[in-house]
Every structure is written in structure tokens, then in C-alpha cells.
Amino acid sequence: MEQSLIKDIETRTYQEMLFAESANQNSLIVLPTGLGKTIVMLYLVAYFIDKLPDKKILVATPTRPLVNQIAKTFKNHLTIDPDIVLEIDGSTIPKKREKLYLDHTIIVSTPQTLANDFLADRLHTKDFQLICFDEAHRATGNYAYVKIMQLFEVDQLYPRVIAFTATPGNNKEQIMNVLDNLKTKAVLSRFDDDPDVKPYVSSHKPKVIWLELPQVYRDSLKIIEKVEKELVKEIKDRGLLVQGYLSKTLAMDLQKQAVLLMKDDPEKGELLNFTPNLIRILHLRELVETQGLPQASASLTNWIIKPEKKTLKEFLDNPLIKDLHRIISSNPVPHPKLHKLVDLLKSRAIKKDSKIIIFSNYRNTVDFVYNQLHEDDIHCEKFVGQSSGSNASKGMTQKEQIRILEEFKNGNLNILISTSVGEEGLDVGSCDLVIFYDSVPSIVRSVQRVGRGRKKQSEVIRLVTKNTKDAAMYFATRKREKSVVQFIRKELPQIFKSEIKSVTNGNNLINLSSSSKSKDLTNYIAKTEADSNYSASKNNGVNSLKSSPTKNEILKQEVIKIEPLEEKSYIIVDPRERHSSIPRLLKKAGWSISLINLPAGDYKVSEHCIIERKTAEDFAHSVIDGRLFEQISQKLSIYEKPIILLHGSLSNVTINISKQALSGALASIILDFQIPVLQVESEEEAADFIVALAKREQKDNKNLPQVDSISKKYPIQDIQRFVLGGIPGINRSKADQLLETMGSIRSLANADPIDISNLPGFGKTLSNRIHKLMNHDFKEEDSLE
Incomplete structure (x- = not known):
């Protein structure tokens, strides 16, 4: 790599080592927040641009502010033309995105936008030599990172994949899942105690300030405990086993069990009078223990204003709940954390360039703290997500988020109060003080919060309430953090049958003196390239894995078999379906996909045939709220051959509706509306059926699907x-x-x-x-x- 490709960067040994070790193997780079993952990414981009300048590079990152941050880093620190860097997301219309992709070499975007554009052939897998996944711990389940990798696998193309995260998961299973989904076979890690990292991290150990709850809080919790015991007894008496630590997650699991039991025994429906209220009382406990009486009072008041459900009315009529509401509404005593927070801020001489972040799990707590600090003449700003609901404060737009971050980064703003949206990846510079207003159950979030206080004299302070859920989460997270680090350092090398490269292995170090740095890095990469199981191919511009599965091996894993199709064959798919794996499976079967909003249905396989896919859960919901028959009568029935694809078993739905009602709805669809209903058990089976229909309907390229439009001319x-x-x-x-x-x-x-x-x-x-x-x-x- 030519050193001249990068400018104005402070060189750090661990960043260059991570770059050199990852350049020739698909890798997951684990580097705590604040230690410069984006700089490692910058080195990789420069190296691959120099190696194959005609091939594209893809960088996927979860949010628009992160897209903006990474693109700006590339433009500021690469010596090549900044106009080859494209910063883009779903706010740009698809046709314009397609044109912009053609004109740019480095594409930085949000993953869902990229997945949609690969699926719709606005982006082409063959064009890319490198993919960088930021915040890679998200690569689980049906997240867009997973879909992007699946689409590359469908096309049998394997570019270099480098993933970045502060921590890859909360446990061993999550970590292995991420590695498998991103096809990475090496984990390159650095932690605060590694010798080449120590000079750049805070010398202060995170501090915990333990707080006692006032008497009015303890009185409130006694009432809450009585209500909890009443509800647990009612649930146990009706046959459900309540074991383990009582949490909202456990309560929600109990509710799902109750729904399933009710389907076989209608009398078990009584359980649903109690499980929702157990969830409510546990929510109130969490607010009282970790946030404050004013926040708990606000929740109760919202329920009283709109008691929409019978169970909620019963909950509010409970004399104990009435006592609780009376106590907390007449004693709006802030949580002791708030007083301690104000003291901490006032005791510090906040300089012009000081940076302080306060993290809270709840948006209404962010509002409460913000108002209190302003009353104490402490200037601050809020930083929250975009969404807003009827009971939530107004969210922020992406432009507002970027503006606030710039003010904070540039020193025009000293104190930021943030929800979890401020934890992940954002480049706000290292802070002087990071305060955990509450504990988090996630290792990922904890590491990200701590990462905001990385510089040498930074402090991290946790406010924890004794003998509460706050304390339990704090201890549990600490234990899991140690376990994950141990797994990455000790166990993963054994799993991969090769040692993960670490700074503690002196044999891996190279000469990084300023005079020979570029040459040594290039030589080191060349050596690892020769030793690796990768071979670069300049004919197609991508790297092919020698150990990658063959086409036949991949096909064995899927129901659908690829057969030659007419060039014009295609299926119109409603964009709502992009969250399922069905469109990807259709592409794998050789069909072109057009993502177009359909006035009715989800898959249009011909001019006359439309398929509406409903999960069993959605089908049940649509029967209850009346949407089902409205959709059928007003939309599906205008087609000559409408079909409903029912995905999953109706006997397993988790909402309160009888089997008779569901059977009656199916009978009405089949007999009254004369629409066939086909049940499938998996997305693979659904895709297989859609392919069979499309082949039959589009035989000899006749009867191809057309785009419907009611807004324009309509017969x-x-x-x-x-x-x-x-x-x-x-x-x-x-x-x-x-x-x-x-x-x-x-x-x-x-x-x-x-x-x-x-x-x-x-x-x-x-x-x-x-x-x-x-x-x-x-x-x-x-x-x-």
C-alpha cells in the first residue's frame, strides 16, 4: 500500500497490526469503543483501492449519523478524489441510488438499503472486492447484514469481509452465530490491558457510586411486592410454574404459555387476566428502583387516563395500586441518583472543551434529567432516537442528531444526556466523564458506554442503587464481560484450530518505524497472503475462498433447485416482504425480483395471479381487527387468481382467539370468496410454491406480471x-x-x-x-x- 493514500492520521501500532492481519483473511475485529475502528477500516479501504482500483468497496453501518461519520473520515483522510466516496441511505429514491452506485467506488450506506438494492439488482455482487460491516454484533437473526452475506453466497462470490465491533455478543452462542453469519474465520482482538493499547486508554478505573433508596421509595416497593405476590399466586394456582428470577422477560414468557394452554383448555384463559398485570407491576418496580417516583407516577397516570383493556382496569381498581398511586403522586421525590448527578457536575470545573455524557435507558428519564439540570443552570442537550409514540417525548430527526453531535464534538456543547442511541459507534471524541445513570443488562451496551471515556484522564462513573434490579444488572454484566473476554482470548483459538493473533505474541510484531512502515506493512501482508487459504483473482476482481462450499453443496441446503429460466421471467415483490428470506430464495432459484409497492398482495407472479402471504400470527390479528375480510373483498378479489399463503400453524398463535373463530374465517375465505388457502411451514416451502406458480403462469414468457396503479389510468x-x-x-x-x-x-x-x-x-x-x-x-x- 502506498503511504501517500492516507493523510493526517496519528499512527497507532495496534491499528496497523489489526489492518495487516485482517487484509488477507475474513476477520472479525474486536476493538473497544473509542480506540479507532474507523481508522483500521480506513487502512483497509486504502489498501484495496490501491490493489484493485476498478473494483468497488462496500461499508455498511446501522444508522445515518454513522454513515455520515465514516464517509467524512474517508473524504478527509484519503488522498484520492473524495468524490469517489458515496454517502447514501434509503432517503434517496431507488432509481437515483442505482445511478449513483455506478459513479462511485466506495459506498457507505445503511444495511437495509444495501440489502434491498442487491435484491432488486440495483447493486451487483460481482462489483465488490471488500465489504466492511460496522457494529457487527448485529449480524444475527434476520438483520440485513445476514441477508447481504446470503446474497453474495447465492451468487457464489466471496469478497474480503472485515467486520468490526466493540464486543461481538453477550455470550458464546451469540458470538459464534455472528462469526458464522458473516463467514469470518478469524477474530483479531485488542482490549484495554493489551500492551499496545494501554498508552491510549484512561488510567482511571470505572467507579461505582452506591446509593440508598429514601423511605418513600421503600414503602412504594413494599406495595409493589405485595401485588407481585398476589399475581404470582393466581398464576400458580391456575397451573403455570413460575421459576427463577422474576423479570419482565419471564412474565412475557408466562403470557405466551397462557395463550397456548388456553387453546387446548378454554378455562386456562383466566390466566390472561393476570399475566399482563404481572408485566405492568414489574415495569413499575423497575421505574421506582432505577429511575424515580416521578417516572413511575407518569406511567400510572397514562394508564389511568386511557385504561383501554379490561385487565388494565382490573389492575387500576386494585386497592394496593390505588394506594401506590396516591403515595407516589403526592411524593414526587426524585431518585437519589438525580441529586448525586447534579453534585457530580457542579463539583467539576467544566471547561470550554470539556465533554460529559450521561446515559439512561429511558427517554422520559432523559427528559426529566434535562429539565432538572436546566433548573440548576447546567447547560446540556438531549440525544435520543428518531421514533416517537403517543406516550413518548418527541424523537429527533437524523439532521438534528448530526447537528447535536457536531456541536458536542466541536466543543460548543459540553454535556449530552443520551439514550442507547448515543452508545453505538458515534464519533464524539473521547469524553472527560461518562456517567451511567442506570445499569444495562447487555455487555455490548456496557462496553460501548465505557468506550466514550477512553482518553488518558477520562472517568467512568456508574450510579447504582443498592439491593435493586440496578445492582443485579451491574453484577451480572460484569460477570458476563469477563466470560466473553476469556472466550475470545482462550477458547476461540482452540475452536479455529489456529491461534488468534494478539499483541502478546511477539512473533507477530513488525517494524513500524516511520521510515520503513509502508514497506514493512506491505511485506507482512504479502507474506500472510501467501500463507492464507485465499487466492486473489484479478480476472473477476474478488477473492475466492478455497474452502468455500461448492454450488451443489449450497443447493443441498435449500428446498429450491435452480433450473434455467427465460431471461425475461420475473416476480413482483412488495417491499414489505424484504424482511423475509423469500425474495432471496427466489433469486437463488434464478428469478429476477422487482421490489414494487403492490395495491394488494405480496407476490405477483403473473398478470392475473396474486399471492397474499400471512403468518399465522398476522392472520389471527387480522381476523380480530377486521382487516382480513376488508383486504379480501376490496383488494384481492379484483384479481382473477388470488391465493392466500398461510405461513405457520394457527394452533400456535399467541393471541387470545378461539380455534373456532380461526376455522370459521378460513371457511369463509374458501367458500364465500372462493380463494384457495395453502398452508406452508417454512419460508423455503413458501418460496418453492411461489416458484412453481410463477413457472406455470409465465410459461413461454406469456402472462408476465404488470405493475398495478390506481392513481393513474385504470380500466x-x-x-x-x-x-x-x-x-x-x-x-x-x-x-x-x-x-x-x-x-x-x-x-x-x-x-x-x-x-x-x-x-x-x-x-x-x-x-x-x-x-x-x-x-x-x-x-x-x-x-x-
Whole structure:
């Protein structure tokens, strides 16, 4: 790598070592927050641009502020033309994104945007030589990082993959899952106690300030404990076993168990009178113990204003809850943490360039602390996420977030009060003081918070309340942190059958003196490249894994078999479905995918055939709220061949609805609307069925799906079908039959019910239903049979 590609960077040995060791093997780099993961990323980008300048580089990071931060680092510290760096996200329309991708070499974006664009062929896997995944601990489940890697695997292309995280997970299972999902076979780590890191981290050990709860808090918790015991007894008496530490997570699991029990024994439905209230009382306990009486009072008041559910009304009618509300509303005593926080801030001489971050788990606590500090003439700003709900304070836009971060970074703002959104990756410079207003159960979040106080004289202070959930979380997180570090350092090397390179291994160190640095780094990389199981191919511009699975091996893992398809064959997919793996499986089967908003359904496989996919859970919800029949009558029925794909078993849904109601809904769809319903057990099975339908419908490239649009020109015949499709029992074929026989909707309205009943497939009940609907006075209340 030419040293001239990078400018204005303070060189650190551990960053250059991590770069050199990762350049020729797919790696997960574990580096605590604040130690410069982005600089390692910068070295890699410069190296690969120099190596294959015609091939693209992809950097995925979870949020828009992080996209902005990384792109700015590249533009400021790469000597190449900054215009080759593209900073982009989903706010740019797809067509424009596609054009911009063509004109840029380095693409920095959010993962969901990238996954969608790979899926829709706006981005092409063959164009990339390097992918960097920021905050890689997110690569679990159905997160977009996982989807991106799956799409590269589908195309049998394996660029260099380098993932970055402060800590890869909360336990061994999560860590191994991340490694597997990102196809990384090496973990390169540095921690605070490593010799080459020590000079750059704080000499102060994190400090814990233990606090006692005032008497009014203890009185409130006694009442809460009584309510908890009452509810647990009621639940146990009805056959559910309550074991282990009583938490909201346990209470939610109990509620799911109650729903499943009720399906086999309706009398077990009584459990659902108690499990929701157990969740509520545990939430109040957490607020009292860790946040404060004012926050607990606000929650109770919101419930009292809008007691929407029967169980909530019963909860609020409990004399103990009434006593609790009276005590906490008449004694709005702030949590002792607040007084301690104010004392900590006032005791420090806050200089012009001082930086202090206060972290809290709850947005309403951020608001409360913000207001209190301003009352004490302490200038500060809030930093929260974008979402906002009816009971939440207003969120921040991405522009507001970026503005606040810039003010904080530049020294125009000294104190930031943040929710978890400020924990992850944001470049705010190292802070003088980081305060944990409450404990966090996650190692990832704890490490990220601590990482904000990395510089030599930084302090980290935790405010912890004795004998509360706060204290339990603090001790549990400390224990898990030690376990994870031990796993990364000691156990992973054995799992990989090769030692993970560490600064403690003196044989791995190279000469990094300023005069020979570039040459030594290049020689070191060349040596590791020769020793690795990778071979670079300049013919296709990507690195091919010698040990990567063959095409046949990959196909054995999937239900769908790839067969040659006509070049024009494609399936229209509604963007809502991008969160499932079905679109990826369709691409794997050789089908082109068009992500287009559909007015009805999820998959359009031909001009006449539309597929609506519903999970069992969603199906049950849509029966309860009435959406199901509205969707069918007003949307699906306008198609000649609508199909409903039911994903999962209705016997396993976790909401309160009887088997009879679900069976009745299915019967109505099949008999009244004449729409077939097919049940599948997996997304692979669903994709297999969609492929079979598409092949049949698009035989010889005929009957290809077209984009529907109601907002533009729309055939009058289709609108007439749409109108009649709103009548229960009328599908597209019956609507066509009526219109062809009667000529118009007006003639149908004036027709004798007997004439309608004489049509094939129409009986007396349906004909009377049509006649009544066409002639009923809107002002008169009535219903159809």
C-alpha cells in the first residue's frame, strides 16, 4: 500500500497490526469503543483501492449519523478524489441510488438499503472486492447484514469481509452465530490491558457510586411486592410454574404459555387476566428502583387516563395500586441518583472543551434529567432516537442528531444526556466523564458506554442503587464481560484450530518505524497472503475462498433447485416482504425480483395471479381487527387468481382467539370468496410454491406480471369489479358473470333478485344480499346475512 493514500492520521501500532492481519483473511475485529475502528477500516479501504482500483468497496453501518461519520473520515483522510466516496441511505429514491452506485467506488450506506438494492439488482455482487460491516454484533437473526452475506453466497462470490465491533455478543452462542453469519474465520482482538493499547486508554478505573433508596421509595416497593405476590399466586394456582428470577422477560414468557394452554383448555384463559398485570407491576418496580417516583407516577397516570383493556382496569381498581398511586403522586421525590448527578457536575470545573455524557435507558428519564439540570443552570442537550409514540417525548430527526453531535464534538456543547442511541459507534471524541445513570443488562451496551471515556484522564462513573434490579444488572454484566473476554482470548483459538493473533505474541510484531512502515506493512501482508487459504483473482476482481462450499453443496441446503429460466421471467415483490428470506430464495432459484409497492398482495407472479402471504400470527390479528375480510373483498378479489399463503400453524398463535373463530374465517375465505388457502411451514416451502406458480403462469414468457396503479389510468371494468368485489361472496369471476349478464352496475341494482338467483353459482341468499346492498338506504342501520 502506498503511504501517500492516507493523510493526517496519528499512527497507532495496534491499528496497523489489526489492518495487516485482517487484509488477507475474513476477520472479525474486536476493538473497544473509542480506540479507532474507523481508522483500521480506513487502512483497509486504502489498501484495496490501491490493489484493485476498478473494483468497488462496500461499508455498511446501522444508522445515518454513522454513515455520515465514516464517509467524512474517508473524504478527509484519503488522498484520492473524495468524490469517489458515496454517502447514501434509503432517503434517496431507488432509481437515483442505482445511478449513483455506478459513479462511485466506495459506498457507505445503511444495511437495509444495501440489502434491498442487491435484491432488486440495483447493486451487483460481482462489483465488490471488500465489504466492511460496522457494529457487527448485529449480524444475527434476520438483520440485513445476514441477508447481504446470503446474497453474495447465492451468487457464489466471496469478497474480503472485515467486520468490526466493540464486543461481538453477550455470550458464546451469540458470538459464534455472528462469526458464522458473516463467514469470518478469524477474530483479531485488542482490549484495554493489551500492551499496545494501554498508552491510549484512561488510567482511571470505572467507579461505582452506591446509593440508598429514601423511605418513600421503600414503602412504594413494599406495595409493589405485595401485588407481585398476589399475581404470582393466581398464576400458580391456575397451573403455570413460575421459576427463577422474576423479570419482565419471564412474565412475557408466562403470557405466551397462557395463550397456548388456553387453546387446548378454554378455562386456562383466566390466566390472561393476570399475566399482563404481572408485566405492568414489574415495569413499575423497575421505574421506582432505577429511575424515580416521578417516572413511575407518569406511567400510572397514562394508564389511568386511557385504561383501554379490561385487565388494565382490573389492575387500576386494585386497592394496593390505588394506594401506590396516591403515595407516589403526592411524593414526587426524585431518585437519589438525580441529586448525586447534579453534585457530580457542579463539583467539576467544566471547561470550554470539556465533554460529559450521561446515559439512561429511558427517554422520559432523559427528559426529566434535562429539565432538572436546566433548573440548576447546567447547560446540556438531549440525544435520543428518531421514533416517537403517543406516550413518548418527541424523537429527533437524523439532521438534528448530526447537528447535536457536531456541536458536542466541536466543543460548543459540553454535556449530552443520551439514550442507547448515543452508545453505538458515534464519533464524539473521547469524553472527560461518562456517567451511567442506570445499569444495562447487555455487555455490548456496557462496553460501548465505557468506550466514550477512553482518553488518558477520562472517568467512568456508574450510579447504582443498592439491593435493586440496578445492582443485579451491574453484577451480572460484569460477570458476563469477563466470560466473553476469556472466550475470545482462550477458547476461540482452540475452536479455529489456529491461534488468534494478539499483541502478546511477539512473533507477530513488525517494524513500524516511520521510515520503513509502508514497506514493512506491505511485506507482512504479502507474506500472510501467501500463507492464507485465499487466492486473489484479478480476472473477476474478488477473492475466492478455497474452502468455500461448492454450488451443489449450497443447493443441498435449500428446498429450491435452480433450473434455467427465460431471461425475461420475473416476480413482483412488495417491499414489505424484504424482511423475509423469500425474495432471496427466489433469486437463488434464478428469478429476477422487482421490489414494487403492490395495491394488494405480496407476490405477483403473473398478470392475473396474486399471492397474499400471512403468518399465522398476522392472520389471527387480522381476523380480530377486521382487516382480513376488508383486504379480501376490496383488494384481492379484483384479481382473477388470488391465493392466500398461510405461513405457520394457527394452533400456535399467541393471541387470545378461539380455534373456532380461526376455522370459521378460513371457511369463509374458501367458500364465500372462493380463494384457495395453502398452508406452508417454512419460508423455503413458501418460496418453492411461489416458484412453481410463477413457472406455470409465465410459461413461454406469456402472462408476465404488470405493475398495478390506481392513481393513474385504470380500466373502468376493473373499477366495476373492485366495487362488486366488496360484497361478501363475490370474487372476480362472479363479478364478471354479473356484469356480463346485467351489462352495468345500474342494471344490476334494478334487477329482480330472482333473475340473479337463476345465474349459475348464485343462490337465493347471495342474490338477496346483492339486491339489499344495492338498494339499502345508507341512513338505516342494518346488516347483511
